[in-house]
Amino acid sequence: MKHTEIGRVLSLADFLIQPGTADEFNEYRLPSKVPEFFAMGRPVVVPQTNVGRFVQHGVHAWVLPKVDALGIVQTIIHFRKDPALVQRLSEGALNFYAQNFDWEKSARTLEGFYRLIVDGAAKSGEGPPPPGERTRADVSL
Structure with a gap:
């Protein structure tokens, strides 16, 4: 897929999720897709490492100690029950992008x-x- 098509594909998602856990591997890296996630204006789910240490949980992103299969399912269920939270996280993601990744x-x-x-x-x-x-x-x- 060409990089120019990534935005179109990401726009199809309701939520954008970076799996992972706080460990040495994840602490000092920033996957290139994460800034793109924030730029999409969708709720972003990140582990409590790297960029997850700099966002405000529940405002800019949803931060979990470990983003694994169970955490993802529980988070999506929570999001589906709280449209106001989804809206707040969407706006917060765009604000975080503008402040940190523009x-x-x-x-x-x-x-x-x-x-x-x-x-x-x-x-x-x-x-x-x-x-x-x-x-x-x-x-x-």
Whole structure:
């Protein structure tokens, strides 16, 4: 499937679920599908690890200690009984996406971070020399 078709396929889902559990494997990774899940404006179910530590349970996503078959079934039953919760989670997912995964916002933040580093290095004299200016390393003895 082409990546351009993923949004259409995800839009067919009532809920988007990232299975897993809090362990070393999951703690420091962010599966690429998770930001796409939040962007879809559907309730997102995540384990209490990686991004699950940064969302507000019941507002941005539904966070479970372990997202396994039983937890998924229980969560879907709960969602089907509470349309207001589903609506709140849908809106919360979009808000979380806008605050944390929006490409333009992330690019501006990253650019500001790099500028801070470059400006700090230039002020301390540790930055690269201006174009065309030689350094000691360029001078052969």
